[in-house]
Amino acid sequence: MTETTNEALTEEQLKQEFDDLYMHIFKYIGDFVSIPTQKYNLTFEAYMVMENVARSKNGQTLVELAKLEGVSKSAIARQVNVLLKENYVMQKVDPNDRRGKYITLTAAGSRVQRNLAQATAERFHRWLGFFGRDEAEHFIDVLHKANERAIAAGFVGFDSLHDKRRNSNRNSENHGRLGNL
Template sequence: MVIRMSNTNDQLLKEAIDVYLSSLKYLDSFVSEPAVKYGLSFEQYLILHTIADQENVSLMDIAAERKVTRSAISRQIKVLLQHDYIYQKPAESDRRRLYLHLTPAGKDVEQKVYELTTKRFDHWISNYGEDKAREIIGFIKDFSSNEMTNFPPED
């Protein structure tokens, strides 16, 4: 026996699929475009930004903050190390704990991507208004807290 949705829900599903196909699946690349110029994903840029913003931050701190596994962050850190955007330095109190720091190139890239991202976001606010932006962010937060809680952390 096949259970069918109501006509209203069926139409909404079709509209949701259309929005996904025409817009949402491209949103990530649109958001990450400023970082791509520097060989980074948006996630890698966000790690650079965290390192720029916080003193004595470790891989484990970032994983906990993002609610992802240590290995997920480790893969991102590896790319940042290969680009010479960051370096690791042992903590004075516990030489096993490695703190992440920006290199001069990392500081430069973080600042440039921050400026491009901020400019892009300011443009969105100008186009849609602060109220609409807050409404969209509120919906996404609500959706995430209600629908995404059953998914395991990214690995």
């Protein structure tokens, strides 16, 4: 909080604190984790898709990736399209079901994924050193609680927050529940 006081903050003051923290901390965290991916023309989200593909021996389907990431198939397809364009992944047809396609890393994608894994690990260790383990664990616990409450309010992954078609139909019914986030 910007001011130390024993008095409870008004709702307006809480909103101002939230807005300030969003602009100065959460956006910073997004930028902080995304810096290593930028030199490869990727977002952090696309890198996370690469991580999930790399963990799989035979690749992942779009449906499997969507489930792992907690977003819609169309959200994963957008990330995979970027990875395909950059030649970091390829699609292999399932020999048992020609309709099924598995996403696998290319040789270039494997190199990029390893480089990014090292770079993101280094950035994480810097972050951990800055906060210390106890504060980092507390911060992550608070974010888990926020995520659980967002899911309870009807949001499933960040895609549902950004999907204007779904949100326009939900805004009136969820508006009252958003205060519980």
